[in-house]
Amino acid sequence: MSWLWGLIRDSLGRWVIGFAKFLGQTNAYMAELWGLFHGLRIARSQGIGKLIVQSDSVVIVKSLQTGSEGSATGWMLFKKIKQLLTLNWEVRIIHVYREANSCADIMAGQGCSLQGDEEIYSNPPTVVLQCVSNDARGVSFPRLVSS
Template sequence: MYMSDYDMSGAYVGWKPSKPLFISINTDGGIVRGDQGEWIGGYAKGVGSCSAFKAELWGVLEGLRYVRSLGFNKIELNIDSEVVVRVIKTGRSRNVAGSALTDQILKMMTLDWEVEVHHTYREANKCADAMANYGCSIGFDTQYFNSCPVFITELFEADSLGLSMPRLIPV
């Protein structure tokens, strides 16, 4: 496609804070923020060679495990894969390769906490995408970040300032 094949008048998209008293998790890798956009934590997981679907599921599972370990009980889970959102909301997947991960996620969703699942556009998920890319360099480990890592500082600050960008829509 060429740039002329896109509608440039589409909506502007950017990261948005969670509703009051909730924390937000943006997944691929993951960023956990408070309702004012403040840094709570981050994580990156090396998943090796696998499908994008399975990598997205790993990001969700690790995010839920992480915020559970931190003691939070009101979570907005923001995922940039519509397929993963649908699988979590319906509890059904046609992908056998991700079924064990899906089962673990669904089990976590039934715990004594409130988890709202939302789709977010990739343009509003740049910090989490950068964390996922970092995860590609750390083998099969999961690394946690108590403070914002240098490699996403500019993206995190742009989110905090409310900067947005146009969402290009194919015409």
């Protein structure tokens, strides 16, 4: 069973809103697409005019940057994401390694503790308080990447 998790932070790394949604049976690619779509819709509903989306899915980021249609599996959802991106706001989508998405990664481990199919968090769940604090203070954890 799959859950999607995401969070929106301000330019200083402070929590704005978080979300979780039950997806049922799906693969990692589709979960990433649903997370992006859901996150964009929430950001839009919050009146956010400038957004930098950080995703650890290099496939999705490259597909959106090059304007391709993505995988045949998720083409309709991919099309909806592209429609959201054409609205009157500034959205930049960049690839980051999983370590840079540690808050979302930590939240993803909490899927089984949800009470319903969807939750919105106006405050960070206890499990990510330290991670959000670290991000706001600029704490980083290096990663070795082969060249």
